[in-house]
Amino acid sequence: MAGSIPEEIVEEVRKSNDIVDVIGEHVQLKKQGRNYFGLCPFHGEKSPSFSVTQEKQIFHCFGCGKGGNVFTFLMELEGLSFSQSVQKLAERSGTEVPASVAEQQERGQSREDQTALEANEWVVKLYHNLLRNTKEGKTGYEYLLGRGLTDETIDTFQLGFAPNSRDFTVKFLEGKGYKPQELLHTGLFSSDKENKPQDRFRGRVIFPIRNHLGKTVGFGGRTLGGGQEPKYLNSSESELFQKGRMLFNFDLARSEIRKSGQVVVFEGYNDVIAAHQAGVRNGVATLGTSLTETQARLLKRYAEQVVICYDGDKAGFEATYRALQILQKNGNHVRVAMLRDGLDPDDYIREHGAEKFKRSIIDAALTAMSFTMHYLKQDYNLSLEGDRLQYVEKVLDEIAQIESSVEREHYLRELSNAMDLSMDTLVSDLEPRLRKRESKRGVSNSAKAPTPKQQSRHYEKKIPTAFQTAEKQLLAHMLRTAAIADKVQEEIGASFISDQVQVIATHLYAFYEEGNDADVSQFVSSLEDPSLQQLVIQTAMLPVVEDISDQEIGDYIRTIKREQVNKTDISQLLAEQRQAEQENDPIRAAQIAMKIMEIRRTLKSSL
Numbered sequence: 001m002a003g004s005i006p007e008e009i010v011e012e013v014r015k016s017n018d019i020v021d022v023i024g025e026h027v028q029l030k031k032q033g034r035n036y037f038g039l040c041p042f043h044g045e046k047s048p049s050f051s052v053t054q055e056k057q058i059f060h061c062f063g064c065g066k067g068g069n070v071f072t073f074l075m076e077l078e079g080l081s082f083s084q085s086v087q088k089l090a091e092r093s094g095t096e097v098p099a100s101v102a103e104q105q106e107r108g109q110s111r112e113d114q115t116a117l118e119a120n121e122w123v124v125k126l127y128h129n130l131l132r133n134t135k136e137g138k139t140g141y142e143y144l145l146g147r148g149l150t151d152e153t154i155d156t157f158q159l160g161f162a163p164n165s166r167d168f169t170v171k172f173l174e175g176k177g178y179k180p181q182e183l184l185h186t187g188l189f190s191s192d193k194e195n196k197p198q199d200r201f202r203g204r205v206i207f208p209i210r211n212h213l214g215k216t217v218g219f220g221g222r223t224l225g226g227g228q229e230p231k232y233l234n235s236s237e238s239e240l241f242q243k244g245r246m247l248f249n250f251d252l253a254r255s256e257i258r259k260s261g262q263v264v265v266f267e268g269y270n271d272v273i274a275a276h277q278a279g280v281r282n283g284v285a286t287l288g289t290s291l292t293e294t295q296a297r298l299l300k301r302y303a304e305q306v307v308i309c310y311d312g313d314k315a316g317f318e319a320t321y322r323a324l325q326i327l328q329k330n331g332n333h334v335r336v337a338m339l340r341d342g343l344d345p346d347d348y349i350r351e352h353g354a355e356k357f358k359r360s361i362i363d364a365a366l367t368a369m370s371f372t373m374h375y376l377k378q379d380y381n382l383s384l385e386g387d388r389l390q391y392v393e394k395v396l397d398e399i400a401q402i403e404s405s406v407e408r409e410h411y412l413r414e415l416s417n418a419m420d421l422s423m424d425t426l427v428s429d430l431e432p433r434l435r436k437r438e439s440k441r442g443v444s445n446s447a448k449a450p451t452p453k454q455q456s457r458h459y460e461k462k463i464p465t466a467f468q469t470a471e472k473q474l475l476a477h478m479l480r481t482a483a484i485a486d487k488v489q490e491e492i493g494a495s496f497i498s499d500q501v502q503v504i505a506t507h508l509y510a511f512y513e514e515g516n517d518a519d520v521s522q523f524v525s526s527l528e529d530p531s532l533q534q535l536v537i538q539t540a541m542l543p544v545v546e547d548i549s550d551q552e553i554g555d556y557i558r559t560i561k562r563e564q565v566n567k568t569d570i571s572q573l574l575a576e577q578r579q580a581e582q583e584n585d586p587i588r589a590a591q592i593a594m595k596i597m598e599i600r601r602t603l604k605s606s607l
Contacts, residue, residue, distance in 0.1 A: 016093035019057045019070045057521035060541045067537030069521035116186045120216040127160025127206045137161035140205045153277045164203030187235025207269045214251045217241045244292040247284040256281040263303040271345040278354030291323040296330040312339030335365035400433035467563035470556040476542045482512045
């Protein structure tokens with residue numbers, strides 16, 4: 001699997017990156033016994049079926065079946081090539097790798113994307129330098145200081161300023177050897193009437209937008225007035241920059257999100273940056289669009305709780321409700337930080353200070369149901385009897401969707417107190433809603449339930465035969481102990497029944513003969529075929545007796561040998577049966593068929 005990357009480099013990188021630590025940066029893991037469990041990042045699930053084994057340095061999801069080592073995880077999660085995953089983990093652990101690995105990483109991207117990323121990095125440095133060190137950038141610098149930002153914060157986010165010139169950036173990149181016409185897809189430029197590139201972000205404060213790897217893939221620009229529209233401008237959509245799939249500041253906030261188990265979602269760059277400076281380091285922002293399901297799934301992968309902190313105006317109120325609906329549909333646990341008087345988080349922090357923002361806004365965030373009850377009130381005039389009744393009915397519909405009976409009672413009491421209604425009345429009106437919900441759920445489940453015949457087939461398919469169990473158990477022990485592999489090689493070599501197990505056993509014998517110790521994670525890296533890798537991981541995760549006796553190993557070997565003999569006998573008899581049929585000898589063909597049936601019956605009774 002390593003290809004041209006030296007094996008010793010691959011091994012050094014792998015051993016320098018504990019799989020629990022690496023996966024723990026992306027998945028909330030909790031230790032149960034000897035393994036760690038969490039929600040699988042590769043498919044949606046509510047109960048943890050994703051297991052990480054520190055001892056073996058492998059992972060496996062019992063739900064979707066994905067598994068592998070630390071390299072495989074990054075390749076699956078971030079769409080990296082093997083060499084790219086080696087490079088990224090080498091950078092993480094500070095391991096030196098030869099230039100050839102970096103070259104392989106670059107080849108994993110299109111030349112067009114490589115050029116765009118390189119050009120973007122030059123532009124980040126250019127705009128930041130203009131802001132901090134030149135007269136041209138003074139206006140932008142003073143604007144940011146006026147917003148209460150410190151030099152440290154400005155440098156952390158590499159904020160910049162684009163001069164109000166038609167082709168300043170165009171000429172800069174030409175001087176660096178780039179052809180601006182070929183960079184139109186980056187969103188740095190637009191085309192003038194003559195179809196020539198011109199600077200897109202003229203006279204604006206610049207916010208570099210990085211992907212989860214910390215690579216600048218786009219820019220946001222804020223006007224400083226003077227009639228420029230729109231107020232905020234982003235890079236245009238491209239292969240690298242897709243607003244609905246990204247979150248501003250996710251690369252810097254990720255470690256704090258993982259540590260705290262919470263992420264705060266803001267509407268804009270300034271809110272995230274102001275909150276970061278105020279000590280809220282787990283903040284991200286959408287990029288000028290409503291929250292998407294893709295972003296909701298990303299948030300769930302990293303955080304147990306999502307706090308929505310949008311602007312305190314009417315538009316922010318509506319956007320909060322829409323985001324709440326998407327997050328709840330995705331299974332996120334949500335709270336809502338409410339701002340009043342039309343303030344946005346940036347304004348609130350400058351007006352009331354960092355500590356009050358954290359204490360009175362973030363820490364005091366409402367539950368999703370409390371916010372929903374507050375949101376629904378705007379549609380009704382609660383001084384009117386008819387509107388009061390409609391409001392109560394609407395809230396009961398929402399409460400009926402809550403799974404926890406304790407939570408349902410809590411919000412019923414809240415509604416009872418607010419509307420001056422008895423609990424008995426509300427409970428009575430809630431019960432038919434709960435029955436209706438359960439009824440719908442029952443219909444849905446029965447529609448998906450297999451027929452008895454399908455269940456029977458499924459059951460039969462899932463029950464392994466004796467020789468299949470023997471092969472799996474034997475292979476599991478061979479992966480754990482080289483001595484057992486040596487014994488099996490001496491007894492049966494690669495003469496397993498399953499073709500895949502035959503191939504794996506052959507590779508494993510060679511792996512041990514090269515002087516390697518028993519190491520599943522290392523062995524997986526030596527395999528090219530993904531299907532073989534998955535089978536190895538699944539087998540390595542099987543529960544096995546650690547101190548297995550020679551007799552038990554011998555029993556497994558004998559089971560496989562017996563199956564091999566019987567399969568050989570049946571194959572020979574089938575050939576004889578075909579010959580008898582070709583020779584037009586039905587009596588002999590029938591006699592052979594009876595022998596085959598007898599062998600199969602004997603085989604079945606011995607299983």
